[in-house]
Amino acid sequence: MRTHRILAILAVLALVLTACGGGSGASDVGLVFDIGGRGDQSFNDSAAAGLDLAVDELDVSSSEASANDDGSNREELLNLQAEENSLVFGVGFLFDVPMQAAAEANPDVNFAIVDGFVDPEAYPNVASLLFAEEQGSFLVGAAAALKSQTGTIGFIGGVSIDLIKKFEAGYIAGARAVNPDIEIISQYVTEPPNFDGFNDPASGRVIAQSQFEQGADIVYHAAGGTGAGLFQAAKEYSEANGTKVWAIGVDSDQYLTAGDDVREYILTSMLKRVDVSVYNTIEAHVNDEFAAGPVVFDLSVDGVGYSTSGGFVDDIADQLDAYKQQIVDGDIVVPTTP
Amino acid sequence: MSKDRWLALAPPIASLVFAFVVSSIVLAISGANPFVAFGNVFEYGVRLNTLVETINWSTPLYLSGVAVAIGFRMNLFNIGVEGQYVLAAFIAAQVGSQLDLPPVLHVSAIILTAMLIGALWAGLSGWMKVTRNVHEVISTIMLNSIAVGGVVSYLLGVWDVPDDTSLDTALAPIPESGWFPDLNFLVGGNTRSDLWGFVLVAVVVGVAYHYLINRTRLGYDLRASGANASAAEASGVDPKRTVVMAMVLSGLVAGLVGLPELLGDSHTYSLRFTQGLGFAGIAVALIGRNHAAGIAVGALLFGWLSRASGILEVRGDAPREIVAIIQGVIILSVVIAYSIAERYRRIEAAKAAAAAIGEER
Numbered sequence: 001m002r003t004h005r006i007l008a009i010l011a012v013l014a015l016v017l018t019a020c021g022g023g024s025g026a027s028d029v030g031l032v033f034d035i036g037g038r039g040d041q042s043f044n045d046s047a048a049a050g051l052d053l054a055v056d057e058l059d060v061s062s063s064e065a066s067a068n069d070d071g072s073n074r075e076e077l078l079n080l081q082a083e084e085n086s087l088v089f090g091v092g093f094l095f096d097v098p099m100q101a102a103a104e105a106n107p108d109v110n111f112a113i114v115d116g117f118v119d120p121e122a123y124p125n126v127a128s129l130l131f132a133e134e135q136g137s138f139l140v141g142a143a144a145a146l147k148s149q150t151g152t153i154g155f156i157g158g159v160s161i162d163l164i165k166k167f168e169a170g171y172i173a174g175a176r177a178v179n180p181d182i183e184i185i186s187q188y189v190t191e192p193p194n195f196d197g198f199n200d201p202a203s204g205r206v207i208a209q210s211q212f213e214q215g216a217d218i219v220y221h222a223a224g225g226t227g228a229g230l231f232q233a234a235k236e237y238s239e240a241n242g243t244k245v246w247a248i249g250v251d252s253d254q255y256l257t258a259g260d261d262v263r264e265y266i267l268t269s270m271l272k273r274v275d276v277s278v279y280n281t282i283e284a285h286v287n288d289e290f291a292a293g294p295v296v297f298d299l300s301v302d303g304v305g306y307s308t309s310g311g312f313v314d315d316i317a318d319q320l321d322a323y324k325q326q327i328v329d330g331d332i333v334v335p336t337t338p
Numbered sequence: 339m340s341k342d343r344w345l346a347l348a349p350p351i352a353s354l355v356f357a358f359v360v361s362s363i364v365l366a367i368s369g370a371n372p373f374v375a376f377g378n379v380f381e382y383g384v385r386l387n388t389l390v391e392t393i394n395w396s397t398p399l400y401l402s403g404v405a406v407a408i409g410f411r412m413n414l415f416n417i418g419v420e421g422q423y424v425l426a427a428f429i430a431a432q433v434g435s436q437l438d439l440p441p442v443l444h445v446s447a448i449i450l451t452a453m454l455i456g457a458l459w460a461g462l463s464g465w466m467k468v469t470r471n472v473h474e475v476i477s478t479i480m481l482n483s484i485a486v487g488g489v490v491s492y493l494l495g496v497w498d499v500p501d502d503t504s505l506d507t508a509l510a511p512i513p514e515s516g517w518f519p520d521l522n523f524l525v526g527g528n529t530r531s532d533l534w535g536f537v538l539v540a541v542v543v544g545v546a547y548h549y550l551i552n553r554t555r556l557g558y559d560l561r562a563s564g565a566n567a568s569a570a571e572a573s574g575v576d577p578k579r580t581v582v583m584a585m586v587l588s589g590l591v592a593g594l595v596g597l598p599e600l601l602g603d604s605h606t607y608s609l610r611f612t613q614g615l616g617f618a619g620i621a622v623a624l625i626g627r628n629h630a631a632g633i634a635v636g637a638l639l640f641g642w643l644s645r646a647s648g649i650l651e652v653r654g655d656a657p658r659e660i661v662a663i664i665q666g667v668i669i670l671s672v673v674i675a676y677s678i679a680e681r682y683r684r685i686e687a688a689k690a691a692a693a694a695i696g697e698e699r
Contacts, residue, residue, distance in 0.1 A: 030652065063651070063652050063653065063654055064651060064652075064654075065648060065651040065652045065658070066651065066658065068644055068658075069614055070612045070613055070614035070615060070618070070644075071610065071612055071613070072395060072599075072612040072644075073391075073644070073645065073648055074610075076391060076531075076645070076648055077648050077652070079530060080382075080648055080649065080652050081652055084652060084653075093504070093505040093506060094506065094609060094610050096504055096506065097506075097610065098610075105530055115505065116504070116505065117503045117504065119503070160491075161505065161507065161609065162505050162507065163505045190487060191487050191488075191491035191492075192491055192494060192507060192609050193424070193486060193490055193491065193494065193609055193611065193613065194486050194487045194491070195609075
């Protein structure tokens with residue numbers, strides 16, 4: 001009698017535990033940010049926006065995590081997300097090697113890497129979401145050259161790595177296409193392996209100030225959270241000198257994401273539709289249409305582009321769209337290294 | 339248990355309990371259920387794979403803690419472990435990738451290179467201190483920037499092996515003869531993560547550190563200079579030599595900090611290589627009170643917290659920052675608890691002395 005009761009209790013417990021443990025439905029999405037996580041008003045927030053939209057529209061549940069400050073647990077977090085979810089994102093190119101290991105350890109889970117490439121031949125459950133940053137940067141470079149009064153423009157890169165050099169290369173090419181003689185000041189906040197340059201608004205402000213003082217009247221940043229310093233500097237310099245200088249945002253439409261007090265200094269933003277790539281991947285996964293391998297988000301699919309919020313570039317929209325068409329048609333090939 | 343031992347163990351245990359109470363309150367205020375959150379952390383934290391990861395990542399923390407502690411023993415603040423290990427691991431990775439040697443020799447060459455670079459970089463600070471009177475805190479911070487932001491970034495550009503498919507920047511990989519054997523057989527060989535063999539080196543370093551400090555002339559000189567520099571000098575300790583030796587020894591160990599990852603997992607230096615272990619070592623040495631075994635406890639504790647906490651965000655219980663709060667509270671309360679225990683011990687000693695004097699009368 002007694003043993004029976006214990007057995008019964010154990011059986012019930014086992015049922016309850018399995019019910020709890022088996023929480024991973026087919027429509028759960030896990031997302032792992034790199035160091036920093038949400039709140040950069042830029043790259044990571046764009047990925048988060050795609051996830052949030054999917055949660056609202058597609059009836060999926062989501063969970064997030066971000067790597068330790070020393071970046072040592074990317075692979076573990078991917079594995080952990082794969083335990084609980086059927087689709088796992090890694091946001092940033094440093095996830096490429098960790099994702100190979102996690103994809104191999106979890107063959108039944110779909111993975112997607114933003115900004116990185118994982119070979120689908122070897123890892124048939126990984127999608128690679130890639131962006132033609134140089135094409136979008138070309139357009140904002142052209143906008144800067146068209147709008148510049150001084151003939152000098154600036155570029156601030158977060159960390160001098162190949163990814164950010166794509167932004168610089170496109171920006172320079174676009175500006176030169178409009179005005180071959182334009183002066184371009186390029187600076188990077190930090191050198192690898194120091195990644196602080198993506199989250200250092202104080203340095204961003206100092207560098208932007210010096211570029212404005214050297215005569216640049218439009219400065220484009222590809223520096224994540226550091227860009228907040230550029231916006232601040234543009235506001236301060238404009239107010240102090242009575243001549244308006246501009247900032248160009250990156251990744252998200254920063255006219256909308258940066259603070260109200262600085263938005264009127266944001267000429268446009270180079271849009272990198274990480275949100276679209278994340279949302280599309282989730283949608284395909286939910287509809288059982290997930291495909292491994294690279295997907296390139298370029299101008300032809302509006303995966304990159306420029307923002308028009310504020311209306312500051314409405315007068316040159318025709319010229320910018322003409323450049324866009326030439327790039328889409330292949331008449332202009334934008335370089336990826338400066 | 340003797341009263342002395344109790345006095346030594348009570349502070350860390352009390353601080354640990356205190357830290358969990360404080361972070362539970364923080365969790366509750368932020369709207370999370372601390373029981374669920376910590377329940378998940380423990381459930382995930384005792385899995386075999388998490389424990390393997392804990393040991394793997396406690397190894398560099400331990401080495402870093404020992405490197406810092408060697409300086410602490412003579413009141414030298416080596417903040418430069420960070421730069422020392424990054425530079426050492428980077429150059430060792432390049433040397434290792436270019437060598438073609440049989441397994442044991444290959445690994446030894448990489449380890450020796452790393453130790454040498456670490457010692458040189460730290461010795462530079464010691465040399466500046468004794469010849470130019472530059473405070474080691476200033477010089478090591480500067481050398482950190484020069485190592486990570488200067489030398490490594492320059493050479494990374496020079497030694498980079500271009501890879502069209504990746505945006506990462508990496509050196510050539512170290513061939514398999516330069517890998518440190520894993521210890522997977524100890525854990526049944528079927529965990530997702532390998533158990534890095536370098537933990538054995540850390541054990542050897544810990545024993546050597548204990549022996550050096552407590553059983554050798556140099557260790558005595560270090561401790562004497564740390565306790566009272568002028569008294570030590572008066573009794574014949576050469577202060578300049580001791581400063582340089584302490585920094586060089588600290589750097590020798592610091593050079594090892596990046597090797598568990600390099601020899602056990604990544605086998606190359608890339609942008610993904612873990613940074614920040616040098617600064618973490620300062621906290622670990624503080625918790626461990628500069629004792630070989632204490633540092634091990636601190637390293638395992640911090641290693642475990644950083645591994646097991648991943649579950650918090652994934653399950654949506656709490657932001658990972660709660661772990662930073664726990665770690666901060668542990669460090670602060672350990673320091674406070676030890677000073678309270680120290681004061682208590684002094685009062686007891688004074689009482690005992692007073693009683694003894696009273697009896698004599």
